[in-house]
Amino acid sequence: MTNLVPLPVLLPLLGAGLALMLSRRPQAQRAVTFGVLVAIVVIAAVLLVAADRDGPQVVWLGAWEDIGIALVADRLAALMLLVSSVVTLAVLAYSIGQGMTGDESEAPVSIYHPTFLVLVAGVSNAFLAGDLFNLFVSFEMLLFASYVLLTLGGTAARVRAGTIYVVVNVTSSMLFLISLAAVYAAVGTLNLAQIALRLDDLPHHVSLTLQLLLLVTFSIKAAVFPLSLWLPDSYPTAPAPVTAVFAGLLTKVGVYAILRLQTLLFPDSPLTDLLMWAALITMLVGILGAVAQSDIKRMLSFTLVSHIGYMIFGIALATEAGLSGAVFYVAHHITIQTALFLVLGLVERRAGSTALLRLGGLARLAPLLGVLFFVPAMNLAGIPPLSGFLGKAGLLQAGLADGSWLAVLLVAGGTLTSLLTLYAVAKTWALAFWRSPEQAHEMMRMLPTGADPAEDTTSSAPHLVRHRGHVHVGSVAFGERDVAEAKRVADDDEPDRDLHQRLQDGSLPSRLPASMVVPAAGLVLVSVAITFLAGPLFAFTDRAADDLLERTPYLSAVLGDEG
């Protein structure tokens, strides 16, 4: 069974090479990519069963025991691998569907498939790495693929967003290298299990320095406040499937690394207070950002940052219930966030935009789209009985069980974040899906010129309030960019049109292609399935958290009898 462990890394890399050679034959390229990802889903499922039944599956590459590179699939790694492979498969199916519709502007170019496979290889490798340097290499693999995917086409907006993304990540890579050099100088090894044993002999201040260095590095990847500011600006400009896979997976790789770091390497130094404060501020700042947004993609990018806070909260508790809740939440959040971004891709295709300013009446225009958005959005906000509620309830219970005032504060912060998330998605729902396109159009026309509210209070027209360059309509605020955009749309000379105008002149695609809807719907179904499987999944994450806290299953599996 251990022979399967390297395959989730090897197969996509080989597939990437093959897909690159087949770049002139799109059909074959798609077949290769799709086949590889299906194979990884199967392998990950087998590994999950094996890791649960027989303990961590370890393979030393080249059979160089103790000095080579180890790949380890324990319960946590196998679960992450399975969830990530299902999600990448859905995203790939979606982008193949998009490519088949012949939409030239957004259709993936021939480099897309190989790059996507390299990204998958990097993510798999990060989950399986039993070695800090191997973890660094996998981060670089997935980052490089993400640089290319983020700047696909090289448009001005993507180059701008990509520049910030690349510079931030290069800086974090340099920090990672510095921490690697420090770890090697301190303990003379980079194998996680060996480091775990040798760290005990170090003076406390040295190991604390190493921990903080690594924590900062991984927090940049995981977008933990105050190292999260790069994320909301860089994700939304990419093509929909790319944003979906980034939002689902890349930050979670960072969370996974923090989880490993805290449980395997530094179990005696949980830095509970520091992480709790980071989690609290991440949640609140993120969600306040989300509430202020007037574009659905940007709003979701901010909720992504915000919900990282929940996972960090679980890790900071360092109890079995906390870790179990964090692992469950990661699995839930990967599927839900990816599903939402895929659905947003559908919204963008159907209505031509994701700006709240231009949208309206989608629930009537495309009822299926409404359902596909509503279910994961409510799940994100944590409405019972969906898995978001179960994950949050698990974390909040763990926080109450901990009982310290900081944990209770976090519970309060988590509840508030959950409510504000509900507010943000409900606002989106009301504006984009419920109001009619005519209402949207009317409001949009009023933004730049603006009827004075005092002048006509009896009409049904929305009540506008101007305040420091912003326009407030009810509880929704539009910034200056939105006002400028509204002016452009309202101007008949400009070609820019909102949904209402495009419905009138019939320039909208009338139906969504099934090839794109089916993968997105599939992923929404998977996220709903997590709700139904929550019992067994929570039992599994409990066992995984147990392993993490005990450490011996991992150590003895990697090191043999020494552990």
Added chain:
Amino acid sequence: MEVNATLVVTCGALVACGTYLLLERSLTRVLVGLVLLSNGVNIMFLISSGPSGSSPIVGSSDPSEMTDPLPQALVLTAIVITLGTVAFLLAMAHRSWQLHEHDDVQDDVEDAAIRKLAIDDATSDSYGLTTRAQRDDDEAPREDGA
């Protein structure tokens, strides 16, 4: 562990210069900063391998006198990765030049909006005064169902 002072000073200087350049606006300078920084970090790996010894080739000398070869292997990997990053950043700087005729790293959309608000605030008449205008200002965004 014995540490070579020359290496430490060189490493520190490179990392300091690299960090300084990384904070610059122009992407080309950021790129140069990255190169300096990565060289500094590579030297740090050499420091972490301890004092230098004989070449680590089996049979050429006694294993206890050999230099630790692992950090050198790590540095090699890091160099290759940095090379790739530099190439990609160069391409981005070039693309940015094609599009905008400059390669400055541009502001975050949100940052720009917030800074504009701050400037508007600082230049408005009511700034720093608790006048009636200010109080009206605060009450302005009333909640009203749309």
